[in-house]
Amino acid sequence: MRVLIVTVGSEGDLQPFLALGKRLLAAGHDVTLSASDGYAARADAVGVPFAGRPTWSEAEFQENYRRIAGSKDQLRQLSDVIEFLAKEQRAAVPRLMELARDADVVVNSPLAIGAVAAARAVGTPHVAVHHTWPLRRARGYGPTNxxxxxxxNALAWSIVGSGVRRATDSRLNPVVTxxxxxxxxxxLFDASHSPLLNLIAISPHTRRHDPLFGPTYRTTGYWFLDEPEYTPPDDLAAFVAGEPPVVIGFGSNNGFDAGAVTRQxxxxIRGLNRRVVLLSGWAGLGAEDVPSNVFLAGFVPHGWLYARAACVVHHGGAGTTAAAFRAGIPQAVVWLQGDQLHWGRQIARLGAGPAPRSHHALDAGWLRGAFDRLLGDGGMTDRARALGAAIRREDGTGMAVRAIEEVSVAT
Structure with missing residues (x-):
């Protein structure tokens, strides 16, 4: 089976699809991953064949993300996301049509609208993947989660769905045409759904399968990309070798004043009497001097670092949240946009962390209270450990591969 995988977004959006690509290759299938050209080296490092396409540069992506995340107006955020997305996806369509012609099935992320249009145009079946939550009418949650x-929820889906359609169809239809x-x-809603198969790459322990999804939707469990070849720098390895540290990092989020957040x-942290690993991320946290109990790091694989951590404070991205769930450690969310608030609320609902905080309302007092709870609440720690043990028993990528194989044979 020849599988074309298409994804859109940042590192957190890429990793589940790299994990799927590796598992499909191990099952004997031919795989091609299409993503931003900047991720060619990441794909090569894990052995997944890569096909680049016209896309934004990382500098463009960061600048647009900074503008979007810095706004408090969710409608303006959506408008900016759609404008940015439509430009990239329209330019990608010719290349995606070439790739889709040579594939037996296209597997795409929800915002890869160009991939869906290309697949339908050339007659190749497509499978939709949801690694946040399905952008589809549900009984258990509304469109803002x-x-x-x-x-x-039914009323909210009708109202918001109509508004989103009016605001986005005119911008996204040039991708289709x-x-x-x-x-x-x-x-936006149509392209995120496949009539053939929709894979929800989330653990059923963290998000229940909604009864309105129907038989084409399957919750598989998370798709984790394991990178056992990672060798940490000696100073980082020594820093985390003793008492498990607190980890802080906001990933690809950069729509805030990094200096002000670092000072908070x-x-x-002052007086916490605990080692802290501070991940600088796209925002450049920690640009000023940090005390000796703080280790300032760039990129560190979450799978390696979280397994050695006591707890983590992060931005609430779906992939970061999943990694902390899997590690079985308590976590607190400082959210900026999109699905981040949802995951912060899910963490609190599951008893694995405190209620989330908007980055607009972030202050040192809340942070210190969050640290104290994450480190001192035994019940929270026990619930996080139990959840981690359950998630580690799942085989999300294996279930996904079997589902793709089943529908490919049927078609």
Whole structure:
């Protein structure tokens, strides 16, 4: 079976698809991953064949992300995301059509609208993947991922869905027509769904399968990319070798004042009497001098670092949250946008961390209280450990591969 995998976004959006690609290759299938050209080296490092396509540079991505995340207006955030996405996806369509013609099945992330248009244009079946939550009417949550009850959720989906369609169809349909197809109605929602198979790459222990999804939706468990070849620098290895440290990092988020946030973090850490690993991320946290009990690091694989940590404070990205769940450590979320608030609330609902905090309201007092709870609440620690043990028993990528094989044979 020839599988084309297409994803859009940052490192956290890439990793689950690298994990799937590795597992498909191990099962004897031919795999090609199409993502931003900047990720060619990442794909090569884990042995997944890569096909680049016209896309934004990392500098463009960071600048647009900074503008989007820095806004408090969610409608403006959505507008900026769609404008940025539509430009990239329209340019990618010709290349994606070439790749889709040579594939037996296309597996795509929800925002890879160009991949869906290309697959439909050339007649190749496509499988949708949801590694945050399905952008689809549900009984258990509304479109902003808040549960208003069954009736309230139905009303919210109708109202918000209509507004999103009016705001996005005109911008996204040029992606569809670039593939030679007539315009679609409700492009954003339609492209995130496959009539064949929809894989929810989330643990059922962290998010229940919604009864409205139907038989084409399958919750597989998380898709983790293990990188056992990682060898840490000697100073980092020595730093984490003793008492498990606190880890702090906001990943690819950069829509905030890094200097101000660093000062809040250092104020909260003062007197904590605990080692701390501070991940600088795209925002450049820790640019000023840090005390001796703080280790300032760049990229460190979460699978390696979280397994050695006591707890973590992060931005609430789906991949980062999943890694902390798997490690079985308590976690607290300082959210900026998108699904991050949702995952912060899920962590609190599961008893694995405190309620989330917006980065606009971040202060040293809240941070210190979060550290004290994460390190001192035995019940929270026990719940996080139990959740981690359950997730480590799952085989999300294996279930996904079997599901793709089943529908490919059927078609």
């Amino acid at each position: 808040i549960d208003f009850g069954p009736l309230g 670039a593939a030679g197809l007539p315009p679609w109605r409700n492009v 973090l250092l104020t909260a």
